[in-house]
Structures are given as structure tokens and as C-alpha cells.
Amino acid sequence: MASLVANSSSPATALPRSTSSSPDATVKEVNPLNPNNLKPCCACPETKQARDDCFIKSAPGEGETNCREFIEAHKACMRGYGFKV
Template identity: 55%
Template sequence: MFSSISSWWSSSPPTPVPTGEKYDPTNPKMNPLNPHGLKPCCACPETKSARDACFLQNGSEEGQCAELIKKHVECMRGLGFQI
């Protein structure tokens, strides 16, 4: 039961972390779905503005803006962003 806890204090060296690069959705070489290297703030401007307008008009009630949120998330995922 305590073997995993006691291993924290063992004298063996820690397991090395992989040296591979972290996934960057704005890097076109890592993410071919985003060939222009758009950042999340600039991606999907049409769905983003419609979603934001809905929030401004209706407040923070997600129910009235659920379809617009869904479309924006789909657009972002289509560009390789992990949402």
C-alpha cells in the first residue's frame, strides 16, 4: 500500500521526462490543420463574434447561446486546438 509513497523518498534518480517538444497548435509543422499558425484568440472570428454577441445580449446564460458555443468549439477543434 505504501510502496508508491515510499518510492518518492527513494535514493534512485527520478525517471527522465521525455525531451520531445510540447504540442503547439499554432505551429504549422506540428499542426497541419492550422497552416497559417493562427493563435486561439484570432481563430474562428465569425463564430467567436456571434458567440460573444449572444453573451452580451443574453448575459451568462449558456442555454440560449449553447448552439453558438458548440459551433465555435467545433471550429476551434477543426483547426487542431484542444478544447
């Protein structure tokens, strides 16, 4: 049993250490279409609200056809921020 303990290494010594100290390693890329780094849930609140309101007011199963213009407007807005929808 003693030989197993002697041959094992702790996880801290088994992992390679990062030696990169370049300043570029901490710089995040900024999307020129979305410089504030908005998340998809927070982008385009106006078109999102209009789309959601239309779906809520539509009869079950009819939202897709009744709200097509709102859906497309929201997709266009999201694409404007660089999101792939």
C-alpha cells in the same frame, strides 16, 4: 578571499555550448489543420463574434443555455484548426 575568486567560473564558461548545426533544428513543425499557425484568439472570428454577441444580449446567468448552439459551433471551428477545447 582570493581563493574564492580563483575557483569561480563565469556563467559563460560554465554553460555547455550547443554544437548542433543540423538544419532540422530550426525547422518548425506545421500543423496541417492550422498551416498559418493562427493563435486561438485569432481563429474562427465569425463564430467567436456570434457567440460573444449572444452572451452580451442574454440576461446575466442565462448565456450558457441561451447560446449553446453558438458555443458548440465555435468549439467545432476551433477543433477544426486542431485546438483542444
